Amino acid sequence: MLTDYTNMTAERVAQVVDDAIAAGEKLIGNVIATDGDRTYDNTMAPLDQAITGAQDAYGVGGFMAQVHSEETVRKAGADAEQKNDKWLAGLAFRSDLFQIIKAYGESDDAAALDGERRRNLEFWLRDFRRAGQELSQGERDAIEDLKKRLIELNVTYESNLAEWQDGIEMTPEDLDGLPEAFIERLAPGQTEGTYLVTVDYPDYVPFMNESTNRELRRQLQFKFLNRGGEANIALLNEAVRVRWDMAGKLGYSSFADYAMEIKMADLKAVADFYASIEPGLTELGVAELTVLQELMEKDHPGEEIMPWDWMFYDTLQRKLDFGVDDNEVSEYFPLEAAVAGMFDICGEMFGIDFAQVEDPTAWHPDVSVYEITDRASGKLLAHYYADLHPRPGKFSHAACWRLKAGVAQADGYRQPIAVVAANFTKPSGDTPSLLKHDEVNTLFHEFGHVLHNALTEAQLPRFSGTQTERDFVEAPSQIMENWIWEPEVLQRFARHYETGQPIPTELVTKMVAARDQNVGLKMLRQVFYGHYDMALHGGDAPSDASEAYFDLVGITLVPAHPDTHLGASFGHMMSDGYVAGYYGYLWSKVYGDDMFSVFEDEGVLNPEVGMRYRSAILARGGTADGMELLRDFLGREPSSQAFLKKIGLGS
Numbered sequence: 001m002l003t004d005y006t007n008m009t010a011e012r013v014a015q016v017v018d019d020a021i022a023a024g025e026k027l028i029g030n031v032i033a034t035d036g037d038r039t040y041d042n043t044m045a046p047l048d049q050a051i052t053g054a055q056d057a058y059g060v061g062g063f064m065a066q067v068h069s070e071e072t073v074r075k076a077g078a079d080a081e082q083k084n085d086k087w088l089a090g091l092a093f094r095s096d097l098f099q100i101i102k103a104y105g106e107s108d109d110a111a112a113l114d115g116e117r118r119r120n121l122e123f124w125l126r127d128f129r130r131a132g133q134e135l136s137q138g139e140r141d142a143i144e145d146l147k148k149r150l151i152e153l154n155v156t157y158e159s160n161l162a163e164w165q166d167g168i169e170m171t172p173e174d175l176d177g178l179p180e181a182f183i184e185r186l187a188p189g190q191t192e193g194t195y196l197v198t199v200d201y202p203d204y205v206p207f208m209n210e211s212t213n214r215e216l217r218r219q220l221q222f223k224f225l226n227r228g229g230e231a232n233i234a235l236l237n238e239a240v241r242v243r244w245d246m247a248g249k250l251g252y253s254s255f256a257d258y259a260m261e262i263k264m265a266d267l268k269a270v271a272d273f274y275a276s277i278e279p280g281l282t283e284l285g286v287a288e289l290t291v292l293q294e295l296m297e298k299d300h301p302g303e304e305i306m307p308w309d310w311m312f313y314d315t316l317q318r319k320l321d322f323g324v325d326d327n328e329v330s331e332y333f334p335l336e337a338a339v340a341g342m343f344d345i346c347g348e349m350f351g352i353d354f355a356q357v358e359d360p361t362a363w364h365p366d367v368s369v370y371e372i373t374d375r376a377s378g379k380l381l382a383h384y385y386a387d388l389h390p391r392p393g394k395f396s397h398a399a400c401w402r403l404k405a406g407v408a409q410a411d412g413y414r415q416p417i418a419v420v421a422a423n424f425t426k427p428s429g430d431t432p433s434l435l436k437h438d439e440v441n442t443l444f445h446e447f448g449h450v451l452h453n454a455l456t457e458a459q460l461p462r463f464s465g466t467q468t469e470r471d472f473v474e475a476p477s478q479i480m481e482n483w484i485w486e487p488e489v490l491q492r493f494a495r496h497y498e499t500g501q502p503i504p505t506e507l508v509t510k511m512v513a514a515r516d517q518n519v520g521l522k523m524l525r526q527v528f529y530g531h532y533d534m535a536l537h538g539g540d541a542p543s544d545a546s547e548a549y550f551d552l553v554g555i556t557l558v559p560a561h562p563d564t565h566l567g568a569s570f571g572h573m574m575s576d577g578y579v580a581g582y583y584g585y586l587w588s589k590v591y592g593d594d595m596f597s598v599f600e601d602e603g604v605l606n607p608e609v610g611m612r613y614r615s616a617i618l619a620r621g622g623t624a625d626g627m628e629l630l631r632d633f634l635g636r637e638p639s640s641q642a643f644l645k646k647i648g649l650g651s
């Protein structure tokens with residue numbers, strides 16, 4: 001039964017979360033009051049049920065903060081999320097609960113546990129230790145206060161960003177170089193005959209890529225890099241101090257040391273990882289920058305490439321060197337066909353079918369909902385919500401959320417629900433929504449998270465779908481990005497929106513050749529973000545969020561944009577899941593590429609490999625360590641060879 005989201009109100013959003021917390025409290029109260037022998041069923045199972053309830057409440061209430069059209073409902077959603085998160089985070093701090101689970105952990109029943117149930121108990125005990133249950137009451141209270149403060153800081157930071165509005169009014173001449181389709185959908189400026197170019201991604205990215213006006217590129221980027229303003233820099237700096245404070249109280253040498261205890265990698269593994277790829281990337285990047293500098297020489301003799309130049313010359317170089325024009329390519333990727341193609345390919349490889357739900361009662365008419373069924377058994381596996389176009393106040397990037405986890409329940413397996421919110425241009429007039437190739441990439445990437453959630457067979461909410469180690473969770477989405485570069489795959493669905501002609505082989509060949517253009521510079525940006533994260537959270541003491549940007553930006557080989565504040569809009573540095581974990585993107589990419597190499601060896605659309613991948617990786621969620629899942633699927637130790645080979649390093 002799907003939730004009816006058509007009449008969401010601020011009151012209902014608040015009520016859903018209050019009810020879930022009340023129900024959870026009742027379950028926990030019963031656990032504590034239980035007399036006699038403790039068993040999994042009378043001690044742990046009610047906790048699983050309480051957590052499922054709170055997670056479900058997020059899917060109805062808190063999630064509205066990301067997508068609802070009314071500001072009051074978004075605000076109520078943000079409040080509800082905060083309340084929900086605080087309650088869930090608070091469980092590990094309850095000493096009554098700790099005493100009971102500790103006692104259960106010493107019982108014969110616990111000693112006989114295996115599989116997910118054993119892992120769940122171990123994870124609870126680890127949570128309690130990390131929450132400082134072995135410390136004094138006063139120290140524990142202090143840690144809980146710090147955690148609550150972090151949640152508040154995060155919510156305020158995110159809402160500052162979501163509500164941030166800025167842009168530049170431009171005359172038609174100011175828009176030189178931009179395609180007609182871009183200009184047509186711009187909002188009018190306040191002055192007659194002008195257009196408003198905002199700092200939102202659908203405006204900002206094309207403008208930086210294609211505007212020939214260097215000064216306006218500089219001005220727009222200045223505004224873009226100051227989203228969130230001084231207020232958010234202060235919030236980030238406070239969050240970083242709070243994190244270190246907390247880690248210190250728990251006996252860790254840095255916040256990263258604490259955060260990475262529950263990840264695949266540790267500080268040393270990450271340092272080794274960067275050390276192994278950075279010299280090669282820098283060498284590559286220096287050579288790439290020389291080419292961009294030569295291109296700019298024609299327009300601006302004697303001037304150095306600045307941060308507001310490199311996207312433009314990267315785009316220009318792509319047109320010149322490879323004859324690949326992003327807009328020409330996008331004519332082969334009307335959104336609907338790209339989605340249908342993705343369903344077709346995933347259906348074939350992973351043995352699933354998709355059917356659109358009529359009248360889905362979602363939160364906005366733009367949202368499409370699909371049933372995902374198992375091809376072999378015909379059984380319903382999951383639902384997928386696709387909310388793909390921008391709206392005022394909506395989440396401004398692309399991401400996947402789980403609205404319901406797949407879990408075992410008394411009356412059978414409860415099917416998961418996942419959603420993708422993205423910001424692909426809406427169709428206008430006769431022009432359908434045409435995706436840039438990197439938007440097709442985003443579509444496939446986020447759908448990797450959907451599949452991870454949808455095809456889970458985990459029994460417990462703690463291990464369902466994307467509930468894996470944070471530095472593993474991107475591997476099943478990173479792997480998806482590989483398929484859209486395979487001519488064999490593209491030719492199945494990439495057709496010109498007017499002529500219906502399949503994408504020419506020649507163009508695909510050029511796209512593949514252009515793929516790694518400036519990959520050194522692009523990867524170095526990722527390495528820079530990873531080092532920035534570690535400057536804030538690793539080492540001996542935290543750096544200031546603005547100073548760290550200027551200290552480290554040299555890694556990118558492009559100078560800093562003066563007087564900007566990367567940290568004010570770098571949401572990853574505020575999100576618990578990614579803090580001391582930004583390296584995880586490259587790290588997961590390495591393992592995504594490694595897993596894809598199995599498909600390359602045995603056929604990129606080989607359903608037999610697809611089904612093996614489904615059962616070894618997707619079905620298992622977080623029921624085992626990421627390293628173990630990888631070894632099981634690969635049949636060998638994981639390696640970075642496929643990744644290095646792809647970017648032209650190593651053999």
Ligand SMILES: [Zn+2]
Nearest residue numbers: 445449474477
């Ligand atoms: Zn992702």
